[in-house]
Amino acid sequence: MSNKLSSSVPTDREVVLGILNNSEDALNRLYIGYFPMVLQFILNNNGDEDDAKDVYQEAIIVLYNKIKGGNFELSSKLKTYIYSVCRRIWLKKLSQASKKTNNISDFEDVIAVEVDVEYHEEKDLQFEKMGSALTNLGEPCKTIIQDFYINNLSMQEICEKFGYTNTDNAKTQKYKCLQRLKKLFFQI
Amino acid sequence: MRKDLEIEAIIEDYLGGKLTAEEKTAFEELRKNDPVIDHKVVAHQLFMDAAKQYGVIMSLKQQMDQAHAQMDVEAMVNQYKPHPSILVNFWRNNRSGVAVAASFLLLMLFTVYSYLHNTKQNGSYDLMRRELANIKSNQNKLVRSLITSNNTTTPAPRGPLSPAKFGGTGFALTTNGYICTNLHVVKDADSVYVQNGKGESFKVKVVYRDSQYDIAILKIIDNAFTPLANLPYKLKRNNVEMGENVFTLGFPKDDAVLGDGYVSSRTGHSGDTTQYQVSIPINPGNSGGPLLDNYGNIIGVITAKENQVDGAAFAIKSKYVLEALDAIPQDSLGKKVAPIKKNPLVGLKRTKQINKIQDFVYMIKVYN
Numbered sequence: 001m002s003n004k005l006s007s008s009v010p011t012d013r014e015v016v017l018g019i020l021n022n023s024e025d026a027l028n029r030l031y032i033g034y035f036p037m038v039l040q041f042i043l044n045n046n047g048d049e050d051d052a053k054d055v056y057q058e059a060i061i062v063l064y065n066k067i068k069g070g071n072f073e074l075s076s077k078l079k080t081y082i083y084s085v086c087r088r089i090w091l092k093k094l095s096q097a098s099k100k101t102n103n104i105s106d107f108e109d110v111i112a113v114e115v116d117v118e119y120h121e122e123k124d125l126q127f128e129k130m131g132s133a134l135t136n137l138g139e140p141c142k143t144i145i146q147d148f149y150i151n152n153l154s155m156q157e158i159c160e161k162f163g164y165t166n167t168d169n170a171k172t173q174k175y176k177c178l179q180r181l182k183k184l185f186f187q188i
Numbered sequence: 189m190r191k192d193l194e195i196e197a198i199i200e201d202y203l204g205g206k207l208t209a210e211e212k213t214a215f216e217e218l219r220k221n222d223p224v225i226d227h228k229v230v231a232h233q234l235f236m237d238a239a240k241q242y243g244v245i246m247s248l249k250q251q252m253d254q255a256h257a258q259m260d261v262e263a264m265v266n267q268y269k270p271h272p273s274i275l276v277n278f279w280r281n282n283r284s285g286v287a288v289a290a291s292f293l294l295l296m297l298f299t300v301y302s303y304l305h306n307t308k309q310n311g312s313y314d315l316m317r318r319e320l321a322n323i324k325s326n327q328n329k330l331v332r333s334l335i336t337s338n339n340t341t342t343p344a345p346r347g348p349l350s351p352a353k354f355g356g357t358g359f360a361l362t363t364n365g366y367i368c369t370n371l372h373v374v375k376d377a378d379s380v381y382v383q384n385g386k387g388e389s390f391k392v393k394v395v396y397r398d399s400q401y402d403i404a405i406l407k408i409i410d411n412a413f414t415p416l417a418n419l420p421y422k423l424k425r426n427n428v429e430m431g432e433n434v435f436t437l438g439f440p441k442d443d444a445v446l447g448d449g450y451v452s453s454r455t456g457h458s459g460d461t462t463q464y465q466v467s468i469p470i471n472p473g474n475s476g477g478p479l480l481d482n483y484g485n486i487i488g489v490i491t492a493k494e495n496q497v498d499g500a501a502f503a504i505k506s507k508y509v510l511e512a513l514d515a516i517p518q519d520s521l522g523k524k525v526a527p528i529k530k531n532p533l534v535g536l537k538r539t540k541q542i543n544k545i546q547d548f549v550y551m552i553k554v555y556n
Contacts, residue, residue: 024251031255039261040268049265057252064248123241130242149236150243175193182235 009033012078019067031060034079037108038086044105046094055093059085062113062120076111083108088117133184141177148174195225199232313457313502314495315372317356317475317554354554357438357477358382358406359486359545361423361513363416365390365408368509369476369552370491371397374404382408382550385444389553396516401462401508402491405516406552420532420544421478423506423513424485430454434466436490437542438477439551446542447474449499451487456502457494464488467499476552479503484533484541 010018010029018026035056042052062085066072087110134142140162147153147161155167155174164170201207202215219226279286356373360366367382374380374394383389390410397404428434432451437444449468456463466479470493479488488503533541 027248027251028255028258031252032259035256035259036264036268039264043265043269049261053256053261057249057256060252061245061248126238127242127245130238134242145239146243149239150246171197172193175196178196182231185235185238186231 016067034082041107055086055089058089062116080109080111084111084113088113133181136184137181144174145177199229313492315492317354317373355473356475356552358550358552359478360548365413367406369404371402371404373476373552374554376556377554378556381553384550385546398512401504403512421484421486422531423510424487428487432481434479434481436477436479437549438474440471440473444546463502463504466501466503468501470501484531
């Protein structure tokens with residue numbers, strides 16, 4: 001049991017280096033390694049496995065951004081950090097759903113992560129704005145924008161993909177799309 | 189429209205760092221002069237950041253979803269969901285707390301155990317009176333006494349018939365038969381006899397008991413007793429220093445035995461200031477024996493020893509014997525016991541000293 005655990009859960013150092021190097025394997029192992037801990041916490045505090053998945057993914061995003069942000073200092077074990085972030089997020093969700101938040105069953109040590117979580121919430125707001133703006137944009141604009149700005153396709157490739165006769169047409173189309181998206185994004 | 193598109197393209201290239209140095213300078217100039225363009229740059233920058241972040245998070249989520257799909261969430265849910273039993277839940281939720289409590293309890297048990305063990309080792313304090321009789325000899329004696337009482341022509345031997353149950357040592361305080369010993373020697377006694385070096389027994393009664401200092405004063409009430417010669421020693425009123433050479437005469441067996449040692453501490457058992465600790469070999473039967481220094485002063489009364497520590501015997505300081513003496517009416521003491529001016533033992537060799545004092549040291553025999 002303990003052998004299996006130690007082989008599947010990467011060390012904290014491996015995780016940090018792996019994320020910095022965009023290693024998929026490190027992220028996978030990190031994700032699989034600590035999910036049971038969070039699942040246990042959520043299940044025992046009025047949540048189900050879907051809640052656990054949402055909360056856990058948010059926590060991983062917080063960790064990911066923090067590491068990518070470059071100002072990450074490992075002041076505690078990653079496990080403790082992830083647990084604390086999940087706990088914070090889940091408590092917030094519980095109080096938003098006006099469920100009782102006293103009498104929380106804890107399974108791990110907890111450290112203060114309020115600042116990180118609040119910073120993440122701001123970012124998350126932008127993320128959701130962008131998400132709903134893209135949804136409202138409609139096709140084919142959404143795909144064009146995603147391909148160009150997110151998937152980093154060249155104008156030439158987009159041109160071929162959407163069957164535009166020349167890149168200028170594509171550019172004009174992209175420009176229009178972008179203008180609409182910006183409008184949507186800054187409106188919301 | 190056309191112009192806007194171009195500006196947009198330039199802004200994009202500017203933020204993407206794709207402009208040449210000249211174009212860049214030109215554009216920065218334009219941006220400085222035209223707040224509308226500047227605003228567009230800032231807004232575009234913000235938008236691009238958001239878009240980029242959106243992309244990153246989306247791909248991260250995708251990746252996490254893949255990882256999530258690899259897990260058997262169902263089994264985990266079954267493993268971790270709150271157990272219907274309160275007890276199991278309590279154990280799961282408070283595992284660490286229970287562990288801490290248990291280890292604390294263990295530690296406490298261990299501490300208490302080792303503490304008790306320790307105090308037992310340091311603390312056993314054996315009073316040095318001698319248990320003399322056993323049942324067998326008692327019965328033998330009984331048979332003998334029956335025979336003697338039948339045979340009336342044989343004169344009964346003087347003194348008690350059956351052997352004493354307990355024994356100790358005592359020493360004369362006055363010439364007219366006051367004897368000092370430990371209270372624990374004569375405690376619970378029906379009758380007490382003393383026997384001197386020549387083998388003569390005298391009946392005594394206990395005239396003074398001091399349970400605080402464990403001192404008893406006996407008075408010989410036997411008609412056969414003749415007053416002693418002058419006492420060869422005196423009771424020291426002051427404390428002696430550590431390292432003082434001392435000796436004691438006592439009756440751990442039926443004949444007097446000399447013990448030689450030194451004062452090893454100014455306080456006795458567990459820091460008892462009424463006692464000295466003496467490094468001296470003593471045995472059951474030594475209780476009540478006088479502890480003398482080289483100048484023939486009695487500095488204490490042997491009381492006890494610690495049974496697991498080598499050479500730790502305890503003696504009550506002579507000061508308390510003097511206090512006990514003060515409690516007895518002075519006129520009944522007869523010739524003053526009192527500190528004689530000149531000490532006849534001073535300067536004598538040890539053998540001579542013992543010779544002089546041995547007539548004043550008694551074996552105490554206790555019957556009950």
